[in-house]
Amino acid sequence: MNLASIYIKKLRNSGLRPTKQRIKICEVLFNTDKTFHFSINELSTLINSKYSQKISLATIYNTVHAFKDKGYLKQIPLNANQAYFDTNISDHHHFYDVNEKKLIDLDNSDVGPIKIYKKINGKKIKSVEVLVKLED
Amino acid sequence: MNLASIYIKKLRNSGLRPTKQRIKICEVLFNTDKTFHFSINELSTLINSKYSQKISLATIYNTVHAFKDKGYLKQIPLNANQAYFDTNISDHHHFYDVNEKKLIDLDNSDVGPIKIYKKINGKKIKSVEVLVKLED
DNA sequence: ACACAATTTAGAACCATTATAAACTATTAA
């Protein structure tokens, strides 16, 4: 089975029509052994430099949000003026180098287990995200 | 010593001229035993409902950033479309209730010690911030 | 092939934030 058909299946299973645009975006995001971090603008540049047929910014926004809602992408909580996403959806955390404004993955094994003792009635924990800021 | 003169001293010590506006902002932010979270717009509304003499939005932005740079406020890493600040600058973390879009403090004692095993050459840890998302 | 709903798209609108430049104010030196 080729890659495109894997993405088509993945999209269909999520209730998303497998359009040309979405398949291309899958190729850029998921057709690599490495995970990576990106902003919408960086992704747009990446896609539109890779293919001659451009994808509109609105579609990239729509698709990234759809993928995030389906759990194929994670947004990284960060004090930045734009949203950053991560193709690595496994349980992990981040360094943020404040001097170089760069994100670095922290594998789960790089961080000790995190215990949350406080409980809020009627609420359950959805995620625990650690941001470690680095400076020179 | 009254409050205003404490703030005047605090501002002077930080190399910030103690202007009427900055003293008022100090009163709203720091003249309370409770710490709190706010966005710039919320702070602006709070200040301008409390005093007849209004403070411009630009000044509130400038002052909040100055206070953040001096370490009197912390910005909370969060995926929101506006910046959130915390008057509690002690070492602590946050719950974020995604359904009610509300921040809740986690005292340091509510979270077990966090160990970071990974090191980056030439960089030191500036802060460790944990965001625990809650859902219903 | 047809009908219908989902999707894409360019461009406008939105809104938090930052920049600008003129008026004002705190501070220091004379």
Add this chain to the structure above:
DNA sequence: TTAATAGTTTATAATGGTTCTAAATTGTGT
């Protein structure tokens, strides 16, 4: 006390990321 200066405030404009809109296009089931 006054004058000079640098710092601050302000209204307003500009910026830039994100969302909205509505028309054109496309995927899908019949």
